[in-house]
Amino acid sequence: MVLQDLGRRINSAVNDLTRSNNLDEKAFDDMLKEICAALLSADVNVRLVGTLRKSIKASVNFASVPAAVNKKRLIQKTVFDELVKLVDPRADSFRPKKGRSNVIMFVGLQGAGKTTTCTKLARHYQTRGFKTALVCADTFRAGAFDQLKQNATKAKIPYYGSLTQTDPAVVAAEGVAKFKKERFDIIIVDTSGRHRQEEELFTEMTQIQTAVTPDQTILVLDSTIGQAAEAQSSAFKATADFGAIIITKTDGHAAGGGAISAVAATNTPIIFLGTGEHMMDLERFEPRAFVQKLLGMGDVAGLVEHVQAMTKDSAGAKETYKHIAEGIYTLRDFRENITSIMKMGPLSKLSGMIPGLSNMTQGLDDEDGSLKLRRMVYIFDSMTVAELDGDGKVFVEQPSRMVRIAHGSGTTVREVEDVLSQHRMMAGMAKRVGGQKKQMQRAQDMMKGGNKNQQMAAMQKRMQSMGGAGGGGMPGMPDMAKMMQMMGGGGGGMPNLGGMDMQSLMSQMGGLMGGMGGGGGGRGKGR
Structure with missing residues (x-):
């Protein structure tokens, strides 16, 4: 996983300190430096790293810690709790309900893995008893409809798209109306992306949102984009006002901590992680479980x-x-x-x-x-x-x-x-x-x-x-x-x-x- 090396470095720094015979303020500062260096090398935003360091320092004040308290255990718990805060915006995400049509719209830059992730999410809900369908509103990228059609057919999920209609808002509205009429529980709308943020992309997103009035808009972020995650997510938030994030390609080897920055920048929860190319490679994201896994605690x-x-x-x-x-x-x-x-x-x-x-x-x-x-x-x-x-x-x-x-x-x-x-x-x-x-x-x-x-x-x-x-x-x-x-x-x-x-x-x-x-x-x- 992208963040595996980060977890090993943080874990190693904490373990080295807790095994040390001389647990003093200097050793504690050395541990903090190593944790911060690990986070920075994983492309976590510098400001976030600085905030994390101050929070840990404030929680473990050697001068005020009572003698009876186990300092090693306190340090372990503090590091764990502060890492959880880093990835937890304390904001609830939308939960679809059976018996009504829940429209979910995907946004993001081209190449982030939106189309594949749409199918993964549809399959996720399908295996949990929801009646799901896919709508391809990406009329910009050549082959987008063919890709969604191929994925949907493989996963046995109904789909809608057009090879002749060039207006994405019209395709989205027609597809959503069709599946609402057929009483589908989850209708996922795939939209087009660009290689970079462009006015046309944001205009198109707002037009599609107006046409289908989604219950939830999800931003798909490539885990390898690094420090650009904050600016990218902020720009999409201002235009599309998404309510959740899915981070893709976390099975790679590049620095992936930058995607964490999107949580702090937009106060929006990460709901899933894409962990591979197969349809089953979508893991639910839960902050405490994520940090436990990151630190080798399972x-x-x-x-x-x-x-x-x-x-x-x-x-x-x-x-x-x-x-x-x-x-x-x-x-x-x-x-x-x-x-x-x-x-x-x-x-x-x-x-x-x-x-x-x-x-x-x-x-x-x-x-x-x-x-x-x-x-x-x-x-x-x-x-x-x-x-x-x-x-x-x-x-x-x-x-x-x-x-x-x-x-x-x-x-x-x-x-x-x-x-x-x-x-x-x-x-x-x-x-x-x-x-x-x-x-x-x-x-x-x-x-x-x-x-x-x-x-x-x-x-x-x-x-x-x-x-x-x-x-x-x-x-x-x-x-x-x-x-x-x-x-x-x-x-x-x-x-x-x-x-x-x-x-x-x-x-x-x-x-x-x-x-x-x-x-x-x-x-x-x-x-």
Whole structure:
């Protein structure tokens, strides 16, 4: 992702400070310099960087921080909170409603990816039960209608356009009227762009807006435009008064922080990030989750949504979940995890969602990651039914089995050993999860017989004493009261996230952490 290097540099600066034996004001200033340098090199606006630096300095005043407060935790939390403020305009975006026609108009410069993003957004809403349609009002660019037609046909989304009508406002009005008559929920209007801001472009945008009266206007910004983002977004805001931003091409390698400037310049929320060329490569933007992902803390909510979409009908996943709940984790469960991961898309897309994995997979491209996972499956496929359904101890008792499996899978004994080692680690985690479930169930039973508020308050107080920093704990994590509320709806005692509890999440994703953690296996020839 465009901002991956930025996240690593910020994370490294904070970690270097918190590991330092001499945590003084000079070390703190050095950390701030590195964070600011990282943001500037990513093309974040200079004024924004200066504001961020002042805010962090004001929040962590060494002279006034009480001795009892954990300074390291305070610094971590402050950096996290200020980065969230940087990308959060605290403004609500439009939410379409079913049962009525919601017209969404796209604006932006040519080459930003408007047409592709229109189709991605239409498909996003379509998969959520909305009846969606596309209108091509771009009569300026040759081939614009053909591109939208091709994308819409591939995504099975109705579309409207004209090869003869040259007035974009007329095409837009006709298309919107047609789909309103047919009772479509979402009607997305694609407009033309230019290579630069021109009077004709802005005049055309206002004419189309007058013709279709959109419920929402979205500005599409190319993430690689750098410092020009602020001026560009301000000019479009003054003319089109857009209510949301979608940033595209965040899967590139150029500096992409400049697009963040558009948030501050226009006080407008980013609603999606374009992360690739495929129709599914559109991620919902949420400030706290974005910063968590940026700093390698993962986006668990996004991960859960992704896992649910991929595994909701998997019989193997349900069986693995049942085992995890019982504290059991067989080699077959591990194989189910790996095959689930392979269906979920590129490793680079998943790694940012899983806490800590983005650092573990640094330097490992999608092709190498996929090859590693495939070779693990070859190893599982060379095992007997009894070996797959066992706990792996038979390989310790009879090492010759590993030689047989290496020969049968076209891998090395070292790779087989790595897989078995990773399985033991995951089996240990499963055992702990099973035990935690029982403990939490007992805790819930106890709370039923006493004063729940008092017990929550007592647990919260203990958490604050452990966390320092005013009870903030790790950034992005819920406090104990919220956590206990989550446990109450967790279907068995584990915290619930978006309809899937943590046991289920582990059962689906646990194998990936183990699968990538070995890294030391030899690379024999695959099949």
